[in-house]
Amino acid sequence: MFSKLSVRTILAALAITGLVATSPSAVAANPEVAAKPLATPESAQELSAEVTVKMPGKVADRLGTGRTELIDAIATDVLSQSHDVVGLTPAKAVSKLAAENREVVVDVRTVSAGWARGVAYVEASRAEHSHPEGWLFIAHRENGRWVSGLEGDREFADHVATSPLVGETEREYMMDYVQRQMAPDKEASPIEATANTGGLLLPWMPDYYMTVTGGPHSHTGGAGHWSSLDFAGGNASGRVRSSREGTATSMCGAGGGWTRVIHPGGFSTDYYHMFNTVYYNGTSIGRSALLGTIGTDVCAGGSATGAHVHWSLRTYDANLNGQYTWLNGRTIGGWTWWNGASQYTGCGARLGYSGCPGTAIYNRTS
DSSP states (O other), X not given: OOOSOOHHHHHHHHXXXXXXXXXXXXXXXXXXXXXXXXXXHHHHHHHHHHEEEEOBHHHHHHHGGGXXXXXXXXXXXXXXXXXXXXXXXHHHHHHHHHXXXXXXXXXXXXXXXXXXXXXXXXXXXXXXXXXXXXXXXEEEEETTEEEEEETTSHHHHHHHHHOTTSOHHHHHHHTOOSOTTSOTTOOOOTTTTOOOOTTOOOSSOTTOXXXXXXXEEETTSSXXXXXXXXXXXXXXXTEEEOSSSEEEEETTOTTOSOEEEEOTTSEEEEEESOBSOOXXXXXXXXXXXXXXXXBOOOTTBOOOSSSBEEEEEEEOSSSSTTEXXXXXXXXXXXXXXXXXXXXXXXXXXXXXXXXXXXOEEEOOOO
């Protein structure tokens, strides 16, 4: 993790690793690109003081002076979408996060003419059991301004369709809409959200077992769809594996314990708290590809009292592009998962058996 240091200190530290960090500067709002809020002069100083930026030197060189404007656009977008600072101006948002010792991280990984791609996230609080908010981003320079798109917004979907930084297979996965029948302004209920999950497995090898340590709960541990499960132990040697083939991205970078995999069929999955992770950057992987080992890593904040994997289900469709979604009624690894009376208490059901917290369950392909 990078601490909140001055720009000069961060640059000096990253020179050792071959990365270059920079901080955003103010950009004036452009009425031609009004779809996203842009940083204002009042908020820019706060953003440059609080946002941590990761960027390979060759990427920084290609972006030149435009990199500060790019970071401003992405950081402002992130702050406008984070649930923890909803409704706050960028300046107030970063002040709130700083007071909680939490960072906003923008990791620019690849660029092409007029395009940039990477990962951005808001750290979770380390004072409570919670998990971070994170997005893949794609940004495009339009009419002299950078327009960023984060997973879950229309700009991201538009950029996916045309960006040279998205491979054909990944583009197909990202645009493989499986819930077309849902109206764009209609939120899925637990029952309406039930859909074919395309043979998704639990996050370890088929025909091995792990123990359920947490039933359906929100990814963040707070409000939101109960999209997540916790697993530990078993005879799978603690190895965490992809629920299906797809394209994988290491959200915290090399060595971090958080990976996201986008699958065909309209879903993606998250895996958190791992160690000994394999680094992926939009990389094509197969079903049950090794991601890491269960652990207590908190590369993007939160906490973990014992080694486990926090697994989350996300949609990847036209209306909920890259959003955490209900597990309730969905079948994963041969088990149909149902919400409990409260978070973490729900169970899986299979052939008359219940897989509740404390129960060892086998991962099945059917």
